[in-house]
Amino acid sequence: MYISGNIKELNTYDAIVIGSGISGGWAAMELCKKGLKTLLLERGRDVEHIKDYPTANLNPWDFKYGLNNTLKDREIDPVQSNSYDPSTKHFYVSDADHPYIQEQPFNWLRGYQVGGRSLVWGRQCYRMSDLDFSANLKEDIAVDWPIRYQDIAPWYSYVESYIGVSGQKENLTQLPDGEFLPPMELNCIEKHLADSLKKNEYNRLLTIGRVANLTRGWDHRGPCQNRNLCHRGCPFGGYFSSNSSTIPAAVATGNLTLRPFSIVTEVLFDPENQKAKGVRVIDALSNEVYEFYSKVLFINASTIATAGLLLNSVSPRFPNGFGNDSNQVGHNLMDHHSSAGAYGLHDQFKELYYKGRRPCGFLIPRYRNLKDGEELDFKRGYNIQGHGERQEWLDRSHNLNGFGKDFKAQLTSPGDWTIWMAGWGECLPYYENRVALDDLKKDKWGQPLLKIDFSFKENENKMMVDIQNTSAEMLENAGFKGVEVFNYKKPGGTTVHEMGTARMGHDPKTSVLNKFNQVHAARNVFITDGSCMTSSSCQNPSLTYMALTARACDFASRQLRNGGL
Amino acid sequence: MNRRTYLKSALILGSLGMASLSVFKWIDITKPVDPALLWSKKDIIGELAELIIPETDTPGAKSAGVPDYIINVLLNCMDIKKQNKFCTGVKDLEAYSINNYGKKFLDCSATERLEVFDYFAQHAGFSYRILNRINNKFFGEPFYLTLRDLTIEGYCMSEKGATQGLAYDYIPVNYNACIPLQPNQKSWATK
Numbered sequence: 001m002y003i004s005g006n007i008k009e010l011n012t013y014d015a016i017v018i019g020s021g022i023s024g025g026w027a028a029m030e031l032c033k034k035g036l037k038t039l040l041l042e043r044g045r046d047v048e049h050i051k052d053y054p055t056a057n058l059n060p061w062d063f064k065y066g067l068n069n070t071l072k073d074r075e076i077d078p079v080q081s082n083s084y085d086p087s088t089k090h091f092y093v094s095d096a097d098h099p100y101i102q103e104q105p106f107n108w109l110r111g112y113q114v115g116g117r118s119l120v121w122g123r124q125c126y127r128m129s130d131l132d133f134s135a136n137l138k139e140d141i142a143v144d145w146p147i148r149y150q151d152i153a154p155w156y157s158y159v160e161s162y163i164g165v166s167g168q169k170e171n172l173t174q175l176p177d178g179e180f181l182p183p184m185e186l187n188c189i190e191k192h193l194a195d196s197l198k199k200n201e202y203n204r205l206l207t208i209g210r211v212a213n214l215t216r217g218w219d220h221r222g223p224c225q226n227r228n229l230c231h232r233g234c235p236f237g238g239y240f241s242s243n244s245s246t247i248p249a250a251v252a253t254g255n256l257t258l259r260p261f262s263i264v265t266e267v268l269f270d271p272e273n274q275k276a277k278g279v280r281v282i283d284a285l286s287n288e289v290y291e292f293y294s295k296v297l298f299i300n301a302s303t304i305a306t307a308g309l310l311l312n313s314v315s316p317r318f319p320n321g322f323g324n325d326s327n328q329v330g331h332n333l334m335d336h337h338s339s340a341g342a343y344g345l346h347d348q349f350k351e352l353y354y355k356g357r358r359p360c361g362f363l364i365p366r367y368r369n370l371k372d373g374e375e376l377d378f379k380r381g382y383n384i385q386g387h388g389e390r391q392e393w394l395d396r397s398h399n400l401n402g403f404g405k406d407f408k409a410q411l412t413s414p415g416d417w418t419i420w421m422a423g424w425g426e427c428l429p430y431y432e433n434r435v436a437l438d439d440l441k442k443d444k445w446g447q448p449l450l451k452i453d454f455s456f457k458e459n460e461n462k463m464m465v466d467i468q469n470t471s472a473e474m475l476e477n478a479g480f481k482g483v484e485v486f487n488y489k490k491p492g493g494t495t496v497h498e499m500g501t502a503r504m505g506h507d508p509k510t511s512v513l514n515k516f517n518q519v520h521a522a523r524n525v526f527i528t529d530g531s532c533m534t535s536s537s538c539q540n541p542s543l544t545y546m547a548l549t550a551r552a553c554d555f556a557s558r559q560l561r562n563g564g565l
Numbered sequence: 566m567n568r569r570t571y572l573k574s575a576l577i578l579g580s581l582g583m584a585s586l587s588v589f590k591w592i593d594i595t596k597p598v599d600p601a602l603l604w605s606k607k608d609i610i611g612e613l614a615e616l617i618i619p620e621t622d623t624p625g626a627k628s629a630g631v632p633d634y635i636i637n638v639l640l641n642c643m644d645i646k647k648q649n650k651f652c653t654g655v656k657d658l659e660a661y662s663i664n665n666y667g668k669k670f671l672d673c674s675a676t677e678r679l680e681v682f683d684y685f686a687q688h689a690g691f692s693y694r695i696l697n698r699i700n701n702k703f704f705g706e707p708f709y710l711t712l713r714d715l716t717i718e719g720y721c722m723s724e725k726g727a728t729q730g731l732a733y734d735y736i737p738v739n740y741n742a743c744i745p746l747q748p749n750q751k752s753w754a755t756k
C-alpha cells in the first residue's frame with residue numbers, strides 16, 4: 001500500500017501497543033500516563049466495561065440449556081468449548097474462525113477482544129522469588145534469567161497497589177508477600193486442614209488465595225459482592241480486568257487511540273537505524289491493509305500469538321523472523337500442569353455452613369525442592385490450589401441413590417464437607433516444545449496458521465505423581481475419608497499459562513530479549529507478555545507479566561526522553 | 566489403596582465387555598433422534614421426573630418446568646448415543662408396563678408407576694457406577710441415569726427449584742465463612 005505523507009503523519013504515534021489483554025492494557029496505561037500518544041491495536045471487538053457484559057446479571061434459569069454447551073458449540077469450537085459455557089462463550093474466540101494446528105494435543109484458549117483474557121482469568125496473583133529467578137542458572141537448564149527478585153519487587157508492589165490484590169502475608173521466601181487488601185476468609189474445613197498442616201510439621205502452610213478481587217472499594221471499583229460470577233465480567237468492578245481498570249485509565253489521559261478489529265500481521269523493520277518503524281495491520285472487518293508508525297513498540301498479543309507475529313515478520317535483516325538472531329523465537333514453550341491432585345470427604349463440622357460465594361480458593365505454597373539436596377526424582381516444584389465446601393446438589397447427584405421425597409430432601413440439603421485440591425506445577429523450558437508457522441495453510445485473512453508442538457515430559461510427569469501422593473497424605477492426616485487421587489491428564493495449554501517463546505537473557509546469541517524486555521536486535525521493541533519468561537516457576541504468571549510491563553514502560557519512556565531509543 | 570485396585574479391575578472388565586459389542590447395536594444408537602418423537606413423550610417424561618423430585622412443601626419437577634428442560638437439553642446438547650439411549654429407555658419402560666400391568670404407564674396407579682420406575686432404577690446398576698461409566702462410553706449412558714441427572718439439573722437451576730427447593734442468594738455481598746447450620750437449612754443453589 002502506498003502511503004502519502006499526510007496519511008503517514010496521521011498514522012504516526014509515539015507508541016504502539018499490540019494487544020489489549022492483561023499485559024497490553026498495562027502497557028497502554030503506563031505509556032499514556034507518561035504522556036506518550038499511544039495507539040492500542042486489538043484484533044477483536046471492543047468490550048466496554050459493564051455495558052458489554054450481557055450475562056453478568058442473569059440467573060441460572062435464564063439459560064435455556066442450563067450451562068450445557070450445545071452439540072453445535074462443541075463441533076464449531078472443539079477447543080474453546082472445553083473452557084467456556086453459555087455464560088462466558090462470548091469472551092472466547094471461535095475455533096472455526098481462528099484455527100491452529102496441534103502437532104500434539106494442545107488447548108490454545110483465547111479471547112480476542114478488548115481486554116483479552118483479563119475478562120475470564122482466575123485472578124490468582126503470586127509473586128515469583130529468587131528460588132525461581134536463579135533456578136535455571138543453578139541447574140544449568142536453558143539460560144539464566146537476566147533479573148533477580150530485587151529488580152522486580154518494587155514493580156510487583158506498584159502493580160498490586162493499583163489493581164488491588166486481597167491476601168494474607170505469610171513471610172515465606174519462596175512466595176514473597178505483597179501489598180495486600182484484607183484477605184478473604186477460609187471456611188471451617190479449610191481452617192481444619194490448615195491446622196492439621198501446622199500440627200504435622202511438614203513445613204507446609206495453607207493460606208487463602210491471593211486474588212485481584214477487591215475486599216474493599218478501590219480506585220472507584222468494587223468491593224466484590226461475593227457472587228463468584230467473575231468470568232462473565234463484573235458490573236461492580238469487583239475484580240481487575242483491563243476493561244475495568246487499565247484501559248479506562250489510559251482513555252482518561254486523553255493520549256489513547258484504541259483501534260479494535262486490527263490484526264497486526266507484521267512488525268516493520270527499518271534497516272537504516274536498526275529499529276522497528278511500525279506495524280502492518282489488516283482490518284478484520286474490511287480486510288483493508290494499513291500501516292502505523294511509532295517510536296516505540298510494545299508487543300502484548302499473548303505468548304503464542306506474539307511468537308507467530310515475530311516469525312511472520314521477515315525481512316532481509318531477519319530472515320527467520322523479527323529479532324530472531326538466536327533462533328529461539330517460538331521455542332521453549334511452557335504451560336503449568338494442573339491435572340493431578342486429590343479429593344476427600346470429612347464427616348465432622350456438620351453443624352456449620354457458610355453464606356456467600358467466595359471467588360477464590362486456598363493455596364498451599366510450594367514445599368518441594370526448597371533446599372538443595374532434597375532427594376526427589378524431579379526438579380522444581382508446585383503449589384497446591386484447592387477449595388473446601390459442603391457437597392451441594394451437583395455433587396450430591398452423583399452420590400445419592402434413589403428417588404422421591406427422601407431423595408429430594410437429601411438433594412436439597414447440604415452434604416458432607418469436601419476438599420478438592422490439585423498441584424499447579426512448574427514446567428521446564430524445552431527447546432523442542434514450540435510454536436511455528438505452517439508453510440501452506442492460511443486463515444481467512446491469508447495469514448499462516450500456527451503449529452503448536454508441545455508435551456509435558458518426564459520431570460512434569462514425576463511431579464504429578466508426587467502431587468497426588470502429598471495431597472492424599474495431607475488429606476488423610478487431617479482425617480478425610482474416601483480420599484481419592486486423580487490425574488485428569490489434560491493436554492498442554494489447559495492451565496492457560498503459556499509462556500517462554502521469546503525468552504529474556506543476558507546473551508543475544510541465546511535469548512530474544514534483554515533484562516528490560518527489549519528485543520536485543522531492535523531496541524525500540526519491547527515484549528512483555530508471557531513470551532518473555534525464561535522459566536515458568538509454579539506461580540500463576542500474569543502478575544509477573546504486569547510487573548515486567550510496568551517496569552519496561554518506565555524504562556522505555558526514560559530512554560525516549562534521554563534520546564536512547 | 567484398595568480403591569485404586571478396584572478401579573483398575575473395573576477398567577479391565579470394561580474393556581473385555583467391549584469385545585462382544587455387536588455391530589448392529591452400534592449402528593442403532595448412532596442415528597439421530599426424531600425431535601417430534603421426543604416431544605411426544607413429554608407427558609411421560611414429566612411423570613418420571615416428578616417421581617424423582619416430587620412436589621412436597623416445595624415445588625416438584627413438573628411445575629418447575631423440568632420436562633421441557635430435559636427435552637431441550639437432550640436434543641441440543643447431548644450426544645446422539647445418549648439421545649438414543651434415552652428414547653429406547655422410554656420405549657422399554659412403556660413396554661414393561663404393558664407387559665407386566667396390561668396398561669400404559671400413564672394409566673397405571675401411583676403405586677404401579679412407582680413399581681415400574683423402581684424396576685428401571687434398580688437395573689441402572691448404581692452399585693456398579695464406575696463400570697457403567699466405562700460401558701457408557703461405548704453404549705451411551707443408561708436412560709435412567711440421563712433422566713435422573715437432567716431432572717436434578719433442570720430442577721435445581723429452575724426458578725422454582727433454585728429459589729424454593731434450594732436457597733438462592735442473588736447478590737450475597739458478604740462471605741460468611743463459618744456460620745451455624747439453620748434448622749431445615751436448604752443448600753445453596755449456586756456455588
Ligand SMILES: Cc1cc2nc3c(=O)[nH]c(=O)nc-3n(C[C@H](O)[C@H](O)[C@H](O)COP(=O)(O)OP(=O)(O)OC[C@H]3O[C@@H](n4cnc5c(N)ncnc54)[C@H](O)[C@@H]3O)c2cc1C
Pocket residue numbers: 018019020021022023024041042043044083109111112113114115116117118120121122123124125262263264265300301302303305306309495496497529530540541542543545
Ligand atoms: C479461564 C482462565 C483462567 C486463568 N486464571 C489465571 C489466574 O488465576 N492467574 C493468572 O496469573 N493467570 C490466569 N490465566 C491466564 C491469563 O489470562 C493470561 O496469562 C493473561 O491473560 C495473558 O495476558 P496477555 O496480555 O499476554 O494476553 P491476553 O490477555 O490473552 O491478551 C492478548 C490480546 O492480544 C490480542 N491479539 C492477539 N493477537 C493479536 C494481533 N495479531 N493483533 C492485535 N491484537 C492481537 C488478543 O485479541 C487479546 O486481546 C487464566 C486464563 C484463563 C483463560
Ligand code: SF4
Pocket residue numbers: 213214223224225226227228229230231233234235236237238239359
Ligand atoms: S465475585 Fe466479586 S468480582 Fe466476581 S463478579 Fe461477583 S462481585 Fe464481581
